[in-house]
Each structure stands twice: as structure tokens, then as C-alpha cells.
Amino acid sequence: MTGLLVVAAGVLCACGTYLVLGRQLSRVIIGFGLLGHGVNLLLVLSGGDGGDPAFAGPGTTAADVDRFADPLPQAFVLTAIVITFGVVAFLLALAHRSWRLTADDEVEDDIEDRRIAAAAREGDRAGGDA
Amino acid sequence: MTALVPLPVLLPLLGAAVSLAAGRSRGVQRAVGVTTLAAVSAVAAALLAHVDGDGPVAVQVGGWPAPVGITLVADRTSVVLLLASVLTMLAVLVFAVGEGGAERTQAGFHPLYLVLAAGVAASFLTGDLFNLFVAFEVMLMASYALITLGGRPAQVRSGMTYVVISLVASTLFLLSLALVYAATGTVNMADLHTEVADLPAGVRSGLAVLLVAVFGIKSAVFPLFFWLPDSYPTAAAPVTAVFAGLLTKIGVYAMIRSQTLLFPPETRPAGLLLVVAGLTMVVGVLGAVAQNDVRRLLSFHIVSQIGYMVMGLGLFTVAGLAAAVYFIVHQIVVKTSLFLVAGVVERRTGTGHLDRLSGLARVEPLLAGLFLLAALSLAGIPPLSGFVGKLGLVEAGLDAGSYAIVAVSLAVSLLTLFSMTKIWSNAFWGPPPEPEANGTEGGPPGRRLMLAATGALVALSLAVAVGAGPLYGLAERAGHDLVDPTTYLEAVLAP
């Protein structure tokens, strides 16, 4: 069970990283969703092996404590999910705003990048003339 | 005394609630914002007096004891930085009221600003690693909204960079938390101090470097700084100022706290940190020299100055850490005041571009004086606060025998001075501009308030210099606590 979850986390992180490296904002946002899920899976796993029941019911005693999953990572994951959810929602709103402003889904170049690219073109032209 | 510790987090949140309820009534919002931050400053000052006398204070939230529950800890380092941050935020809030930009047009400004204050306070006061993550996220959420407030195209573009980079850092942080918890079974920093020491050396170094990378993105060290000069300058002037003054410094604080408290001396990546520090200083200042826009130039300087703080950390000596703490206090105040000066200049002339600015010294002699004081302090000219901080760092570096980093830091100081004179000679000297060309006649409304807020911050930086004796003494005691965290551990783990 644990091995399967580790592999799943790895696949999610790999897909997420691939998508985040793209230029389209919608892909970046989906990529962050996947990346978040992958890391959250790892966080759940940090509490111990997978497959243990999540919480104690009526009739459980202190002796059963080892049979249950560690509750702390679950609290972490819950918090992390809420936070990722909020940030991704904000990114979506920002992407929507950007789409309304530019009617485009691509991330624009950095100002500095554009300036350097322009300077390089100038340089090429000057070099060609000489 | 323990009742004071959670107040810097709770009061701004309460203020944010009232401010949100006040909605469109800007007068109420302003009163709430200023009162809240003033109250938090008073609390922080009282805490500082107590902590410096009696040692660290810890509070277990909800009454759950330390390794399990959430702990808030106030010690010398965290409280002195908290006090400097809150005073700066107060000054910037007054500036924002005078500036009348985003503050006047956006009902969300005040609540977001107070949530930001709560996140900043929580980042300083938290005693466990996961809560540090939560505090960062609270702070970042508010900052995402503040940096894009108004929704101009340039803001949306650079805000996107900022959010995406922060999200990468947060994801990495979460990943390192998972690894820390899997390795040790705790996230309480005091508890980790003992647990991490028992780990295999390889795991320890891995965790240390991972945390350096996480906080390195937040604090914009080389080579993870590229997002900062791109995203900060586009926000509203007060927002840029408060981000420049505070957010990266909290990254450095988290780095100092985690490296000194969590890891035993032999696994600390000291060499790596010193190399990173040197490169950060050099690359930042070279970037600044090449810029022609005041705010972009100053943004590169943020990066450059972060290098000095990391240098203090990288030395891992009492003197180095003390100098780093003093330097952070100095930077919070001075960097913010420089950005406020840039804000006034832009408000006055409508541009921050050096080619289009000229002769402001004639038109705005007071502003020119404020800029000169802050700029010389940044460059480290005696007897201003930057000089005291850099002197401390250089002495600590010489004591530790790290001559290369000392040489680099001195050379970078010269370049800093050079780039500051670039602003001075372009914007403040030269013939004054044509009267009709310089925006509103007699200055925009609220100009006095803006100048008063900037003046107050510059005065605070002078106070940091004049009071260097006692303040540096405090920083030295803080540095001592960082190297030997016995009192910190006792405060947190004792029942």
C-alpha cells in the first residue's frame, strides 16, 4: 500500500512539474493542483504506513493506539489542502482577469527578458552591418 | 506576561474583521488600522522589555503541551524584529493614507493590510515548523491580493510571477515538512533540536539544504532572486515599500531560526551559505547599477542587502548572528523609507524613470534630505545605521577568518554607494523641471502626511544608529541565544 502511494505521489509530482513548466496559465494552474496533491500524499505517508484506519470509534482502548493512523499528518494535510485550494482559486481569478485583459492564456515575458532580447537583436543587426 | 505573546497575531485579525465590517467608510478603516498597529507596537515593545530581562516566553495554544500542540515563542531575535516590522508597517499605513492611491479606491486595502500584519507577527512568533508554513501562507495570501490590488495589466502579469514562485516555494516547504515529520515525528522546533541530532548525517544535511532552498526563494538569495525585481515594482507604492522592507527579511529570519535551532553545528551548510551570500551581494548590486527606474533599482538592492544578512548567518558565530540581527532591523527601516521616498517622487512627478527626473533637490529640499540620509545609511557611511551593521559583519568575518566574503562585502558597499549617487545625481541634482511639467502645483494632496511618514521612518533609522550601543548589545544577546538555544528550549519544553 505504502509503495503504491509513493509511486502515485511521484507520478502526480512529475505530471505537475511538467505542466507547471508550460507557458499556458491554465496548464500551470492544473499543474499546481497535481503538484499539491502529490506533496499532500507524501505528507499523509509521513505519518506511517498506509492502510490504517483514520480514527478511533467507540469501544477502542489505549491498547489499540498503534492500529490507528497518526492524526497529526492528517491535520497537516487538511490545512495544506485548504491553503492550496485558496491559492489555486486566487490564481484562477488572476488568470481570468489576465484573459479578460489580454484575451490570451500565455504568460508574458519578463520586462528584463524583453529588454535583453531587444538589445541582442540590436547587437545582431550592428554585427551584420559591420 | 504570557497573555501578551498571542496579541500581535490576534489584534490585527480582530482589526481586519472590524475593518471589513466598516466597508466603505474609509475614516473608520483608517482609525482601526492605525490604532491596531499602534497597539501591536506597544505590545511588542512591552514583550521586548520582558524577554530581554527574563528570557524567552512560550505559550501553548489551547493548553496542549509543547511537542503536540501549537507553540508561540517570543525570544529576543523574534521580538526585536517584530517591533521593527510593526513600527514600519504603521509608518507605511500613514503614508498610504496620505498617498490616497489604492488605499482610497479599494475597500479591501485595510483588511488585507491587517491580515498581512497578522501573518508577519505569526511568522516571527511561531514555535513550530508547520505553523511557520501556515503563517507564511496567511502573509502570502494577503500579499497576493495586495500586489494585484487594482488589477492593472502590468500588475496582473507580475502578480502572476509572484504567486507562481511563492507557490513553488510553498510546495517545496510542504515537501520538506513531510520529510522532517517522516524522519523525526515532530514539527515543534524546540523538539526538533533534540530529534534532528539523532538522525544520520546525510539525512540531516539533506533537510538543512532543502530548508535553505525553501527560505532562499522567500528571501530572494542568489540564484533564486529573479522573481523579486520583476514583481515588486509594479504594485502600489506603499505595498511595494512594505513588501521590500518586510517579506524577504522574514525569509531570512526563518532561515536563521531553522539553521541555528534545528541543526547541530557540524551539519550546518556554512560554506554554501557564504558562497550564496557573496554571489547574492554581487549580482544584486550589479543588477541595481544597470537599472534606470528608481523602484527597480531599489528592488535589486533588496537582493544585494539580503546577501549581508546571509553572510552573518553563514559565519555561525555569536558576532556574525548579532550583526545579522542588527542588520535586518536596519534594513527593514531603511529600505522601506527609500521606497517611500520613491513613492513621493512618483506622486510628485508622475514618473520613477531616472532619465525623466531632474532637479528635485530644489523643488523638494526636505524629500532630498530624507533620501540622502536613507541612501547613505544603506551604503554604510558612518555614523549611520548601515555602517554599524556592516562594521559588525566585517569584524565578525575577520574574526572567523573568512577574508574573501569580507572583501566582497566591502566592494559591494562601494557599488551600492555608486548606484545611490546615480539616483541622487539624476533625480535630485540638475536644473529643476519646468513648473507645468511636474504634476500638481504645490504637490499633491496628502503630501505632508506622506513626508511625515517617510520622515518618521528615517528618524527611526537614525534612532537605530544613535541607539546603536544598547541595540547592538541586545543584538549580541540575541546572537548568543541563537548559538546556544538552552533558554529557548527550556521555555518551550518545560511544563
Next chain:
Amino acid sequence: MRLRSVILDTTVRLVFDAALVLSVYMLFAGHNQPGGGFVGGLVAGAAIGLRYVAGGLDEALAVVPVRPSLLPAVGLALAVGTALWPLAGDEPPLDHRVLEWHLPVLGEVALATATIFDAGVYLIVVGLVLMVLDGLGREGDEEAEGG
């Protein structure tokens, strides 16, 4: 006037009240059972979202008779209040206790102060859903009407 789907409209009207009751149940059950303020708030938020899909922005905003931003304000104040008031009695912040009363008809009633915190979270979530709809939903509505 936008085209309204009768089936969707009727279903939403049926589901809406049930979902709100469920959300309140979850809020109170949260102390010892799965549920809590955040989950309850999400259920209520989803119900309001359905209302928006079926009837448009005005109908969604009409669910709450006050300004949307007032909800997170009250919620935040409640949550911070539960953190602050133990400080007055020299207890750690967020310290909680169970209050019990004897009410005439209902008998013994117990309320953990943590529920007040959860109620704050509930209000914040619902309020934020409304604020997001208010901020972003207008354009979608206009497009639907225009197209």
C-alpha cells in the same frame, strides 16, 4: 431575460434548503464526528453556487440579506474572539471548555466553545463564496444574457 431551465430550477429549489440544513448539522456535529465549520461552510457555499447556476447572481446574493463582506467580518471576529477571551482569565489562547445548560423542553444542552470558533469559520467560508460570486460572477451573467 435569460433562458431558465425548469428542471434545474425546480431541483435546485428542492435541494437548496436540504443542503443548508445539512451544512448546519455538519457545523454542530464537527466537534466529535466528521464535519466542522469548514466542511459545513463548503456545503452551504456549494448550495449557494447551485443557486447562482440556476438563478443568476442576484438570486445567489439574495440568500443572505446583508452585504457579503459582513459575513467574513463577523466570522473572523467570532474566531478571534474565542482565541482572545481565555486570555482575560489567564488561560492560554483558544483554550476551550464545554458549557452545559438545562433548558425547559430540550433538557441538557452542551456546547463546546470550539463550536463558536467553527461557526466563525463557517461564516468566513460562506462569505468568501458570496464575495467571489459577487466579484467574478457579474461578467459571466452578462455574457449569458448577451449571448
